[in-house]
Amino acid sequence: MFKSLHLIVFSLSLIGTINSLLDHIPREENVLVLTQNNFNDAIKDQLMLVEFYAPWCGHCKSLAPEYAKAAAKLAEDNSNILLAKVDATKETDLAEKYEVRGYPTLKFFKMGKSMEYGGGRTSEEIVRWLLKKTGPAATELTTVEDAKKFQESQEVVVIAYFTSKDGDLSKIYLEVAGENDEIPFGIIYEKSVADSLQILDDKVALFKKFDEKRNDFVEELKADLLKKFIHSSSLPLVVEFSHETAQKIFGGDIKTHNLLFMKKSASDYETNLETYRNVAKDFKGKVLFVVLDVDDDEHEKIMEFFGLKKEEVPSMRLIRLEEEMTKFKPEKDDFSADYIKSFVNGVLDGTIKQHLLSQDLPEDWDKLPVKVLVSSNFDQVAFDKEKNVLVEFYAPWCGHCKQLAPIYDQLAEKYKDSSDIIVAKMDGTANELEHTKINSFPTIKLYKRETNEAIEYNGERTLEGLSKFLESGGDYGRAAEEVKFEKFNLIHFKNFFLPRNPTKKKSNLKLNIKKMNYNYFFVFVLNFIVNKFSFFKWEIFEVIFY
Template sequence: MPGLFATLKYVRYSRNHCLLLKHSRFSIMKVLSVICLAILALTNAADVKEEEDVLVLGNDNFDSVIESTKFILVEFYAPWCGHCKALAPEYAKAAKALKEEGSDIKLGKLDATVETSVAEKFEIRGYPTLKFFRDGKPVEYQGGRTSTEIVNWLKKKTGPPAKALSGVEETKEFIGAQEVAVVGFFKDQESEGAKAFLETAASMDDVVFGITSDDAVFTDLKVEKDNVVLFKKFDEGRNNFEGELKAEAIKTFIQGNQLPLVVEFTQESAQKIFGGEIKNHILMFINKKAGDFGQKLEEFREAASGFKGKVLFIWIDTDQDDNVRILEFFGLTTADVPAIRLISLGDDMVKYKPADRNMDRDTVKTFVQDFLDGKLKPHLMSEEVPEDWDKNPVKVLVGSNFAEVAKDKTKGVFVEFYAPWCGHCKQLAPIWDKLGEHFKDNADVVVAKMDSTKNELEDIKIQSFPTLKYFPKDSDEVVDYSGERTLEALTKFLESGGKEGNGPTEEESEEEEDGEELSPEEQEELEKQAEGEAKKEEAKKDEL
């Protein structure tokens, strides 16, 4: 707060300044009141506890710290959260780096499981949630999770979009400090090309930008004319922009070159993977500790070289607990790896599976080229039909028997699409069983369920759990149920042939919009249960 210190100094020591105040339109009392308020703010800041250079915030001090700090990033965390624990050392490193630089940017943290008033005010639903406050106004943090990425994102948000670089040494230090750095070389920084570059820099939070007009830098880095160069510590090391210097073209160039030819899927890389322009991804699931890991990764890399800019090549370490859900999403377990899958991201995510398990370079290249040529059919997951699928009142559907049962026009069929780990599905389960029991002797009605984490349908895409769909008798119509999930409401809906009782409650409308919301304790417990169930399944397969 340099302005405050300057004011205090001048009021105390400068006779001329006191005379100036006396003859100004401000009264001495007003000046003193401003000073007192500023001193109070300083006192509040001084009282805030720090842990590893991170301000510890709570219900009592949150508002005062936010109001008295121009720039502050706040992490809302839970002590039991694994991702929060992984973030903690990087977050502390970022706070330390900014403090040592003398930066005005602060980092704070708040235990959302204890300081619930603030957490509720900002509608914190997951952990960690990071919010950046500029002059008290919050925006969502959208940067990475390493200390360097946190610092870079904050500097981008609080400073110019591109750092002004002067001299060869400063420019090389800037480039050398980053995994990826983009430098604009412009003799005239008011040119249209420079403006397009700065526009791009302002729109991208996950890359660090610099700009220079220094002739010596042009010469040393072998840049002959105004241009944009991406420097990186992997693959070819450098990419020169080619084409007309337009903002959209520069952005596409950066997105196409900022990731390695083959990238590991991690918490840090996920944002760049999903936020990039390339929506076709081929995934290699492999245990990094496997003896042939290096060989398979190298063959995967060789296959990737011919598809740059068309298909993103990603490998996933199946030894990491965080990646269990990704395996599940593709219908895989650790017993199935190494394995290859391809996914096309769009309005509907479409998956593709190779014809065999061969993973050599030529097989992978052929698989990808066949996909680009439109020769592949989508792969839809399906479990085997259980022998006792129709034994109980609630029938068990899988991908391969779904059409036969659900689209049988001689009956009205009510299907719950669920996930085993879903808390709301678990709450609905006993009600759904009672619904099946109620209609078990009705020849015109079928109550059924399908595990949508293991079964997929070509014409029905499930986006949230549970999803309830009714297939009326003598009709091709599909009715999405969004009414109350009570036995009474569900019974009334079925008895009316899907015509009554299908209205969303306010609570369920919010659930549909925001996705499944569970308490932290519920979510942690369900994740443990899911992991336990997955391990049991793998053990059964091993026994077989």
Template sequence: LSLLQAAMGCLPRLLLALGLAVALVQRLGAQESRNQAEEEEEEEDQGVLVLNQSNFAQALQKHKLLLVEFYAPWSSHCQALAPEYAKAAALLKEEGSALRLAKVDGEQEKELSAEFGVSGFPVLKLFRDGNRTHPADFTGQRDAEGIVKWLKQKAGPSAVLLENASQAAAFLDANVVAVVGFFSVSAPLDEDVRLFYDVASDAPDVAFALTNCSELFEKFNVTHPGTVSLFRKSREDFLVDEELGLDGAELAQFILVQSLELVMEYTSQNSSRIFGAKIPNHLLLFINKTQDSQLELLSSFRDAAPAFRGQVLFVLADVNGEGAQILHFFGLKSHEAPAIRFINIESNRKYLLGADGSLTAPAIHAFCQEVMEGKVQPYLMSEEIAEDWDKAPVKTLVGRNFDQVAFDESKSVFVKFYAPWCPHSKAMAPTWAELGEKYKDREDILIAEMDATANEVAGLPIRAYPTLYYFPAGQDKKMIEYRSARDLESFSAFLENGGEVPPQDDTKVSFSGNPSCPLRTLSLSLFPR
């Protein structure tokens, strides 16, 4: 009886425990279902993960290495990259690789774009182990094979260990450009070796190896541990400072410069190497490679290049090939080849070797040297002045008539600087036409526009398209950038108030809130960051 009573006394506790267990199982089951549902909800587009603010963190946690493209649907460069990006995703999937590709609509997901400093499109960033604070910028070639190759290099060891002469010979024979680090140790825990591996991981187009083998030190006449040698047709050595140790940035730049051909032809395959070389000065030879007389000029161009290695990058542009797409950056037409142009891609300043200039190696060398020494003035692009430039309500300005019109002392001139390809410029066009119609009979106000991709004005900064500047009447040659709302009422109020935004309009959309297309400099257009 006492046992029965004891059992009856324990029954409520047993029932409670049983109930808790059932509840726990149900909770775990529900959580598992939610996790499965979340995994099932991972959206893909042609094998590429589609990310947004709500699933971005989850994707980083799930995938150890994740390459993310920030894109804009309207960008022609994003549209060109899309099939290659999808093909790269398919190649990785076919191989059963755990490496994944993802994309974010940077126009829609503005918070993510701001978090990762995305200001132009497309931008590719690699996220590792769920870390979203220090993503690595993509530095490979922007085709399917280049993307896969770069990712695999990031995932695996970036340098091989050479232990004997036969391994070294095979390594050098197998690679057109090869870098070998000669160190006293080969363990990654050594600071110089670790930095060497880091540099190697950021240069997927160059093969890296390292060695501590005395036989190889002797074979290659290396007497200084910490020597890094680049092997091409010739050999170039980079010596590590014994006191300060290896400088990773200096080594990376040394390898970038020395691994480039003396003359790089502009192609879609080479563009990432050209604009990733961190050499801001470029000298371009525009020729038609189908014409033997022009092709012969390449020899003189190449002969002038060695003296400027590391300072000026010599680039060949075939106007009958892929080089044709950069002609408009220099205001050139294909029939004007052969031609030479010098450009600093950071300032976008361009320099012209006159049509009467000789294209011999000495003449090319002299021109290059004079530009570097500041003895040549930059030239500004301009279209021809149209006969009917002032007939419509909105006047058409070009570089050649800009100063005369914009700084007319008797008129206040409001100018839209646009890009023909920019969707935001196109969207604003009807409103600008209405503004021109409204003020067409005013003698003191003139509405104008200028294609800023084909015309340049000294000292006038254009940071995005469209950009609006107001030039008030008078002798002072002032200019005021308009940064308020882009509607007819706001434009009119600005003009009627003498080029100042009325106080009541301060709460309207600011410049930062207005949609705009980023400026396409040569480097941003062909190698977007």
């Protein structure tokens, strides 16, 4: 008895000591202000989310009121979770220790150990993520009142009823719940409580405050099937593309996306959106319907990728993000429900062929030593069985392509009178080929006469090297099969960087990025970096593929 009482007194005194330590740390709107001097004491034995910020950072300024609201909400609920912030431009040692490479960076500390924050940027999302990380995987709902309150607590919630607490089905459900940081999960073991929500024995229901309001999981309860159901059902029928929704769009199993480009300011925006939403119901779980506001300048690069101009909207494009990415374009801009359905069904059943970008063929395409190729004349020129045809696939913005240009002109001048050699080039960003995928710039290929075999060049980009490549029939400088850009691409930040310590002197950085075709996900990644780190501009990017 005495021993137990002693432990209680000791525990209370320890809590009092911790609280007194925190009392000496200044606060701004319920957020602790940490420095090198108080950081270790603050995070010790605590549950704490820490924001590393820069005073000049626009995204940090946008986060500040939401962060303060989250701190206030937790304090109001008497939560033991605390929010704190560190000025990383002053506390450079802390920034380096915790590998702060951009602003804001948020890290969650649990008893002194850190992990990356993976939630959203609104106060509700911050609180929800923290409660999920510090509480049970699913909240047990024991009364009808609890169940109703939980159902209405968030935009999306998942609730299940199981007849057995220790059964395999409830274990699978709790496993899925524990892996999901975004959605609250409830669990019921009382039939009367389940009946109040009309949830059947050993079944799962997803409740939401939009679209159909409710979706019931009717398949066999397996983890992978339940995850897929939750992902597809928790998304709106039509998802508006943004930084906040991109992870949900690209993170799931649905790899076919139907994109509608519209001006949000247009008078027919709501009408077209409602039609689009109604059609989306028929393709739920198979095709993701996405809308992009073209008034948003951040979407300009995505429009360029699809070959769209603002004056051409509203317009629709479908993209399949499989191993080989393919794009599809409807024959006309018809936004009736029947036409949208027929277009999507045509892509799914294979009757509609992929859309390939192509420039118009210039009238003087063959007047200069370097012949100009576009999609429409590529096969005719490159697959001429009587000639060896060298083709450079370039991008107008590529620095290495610009460096190569005078050398390539000299090469063409050297062989302009040859009867069996053609030197040509094609803008790989404005022209696409069904049989050839270009993942890097510049890419140089020799199409051999008679066989039309395509041999990629991987030698020095010099007049001598390219001449040897041509004259050897593609043997000199030939790229090995296993290194044909299958492993990685590089993005080179020419003038800026993501340093281990953002306050140190700027230098160049090369980042390895998993191979992904230049698709709208790739555009999003670059867009995200540019907008996350406000001192970046699009012009600093140069995509280099060696």
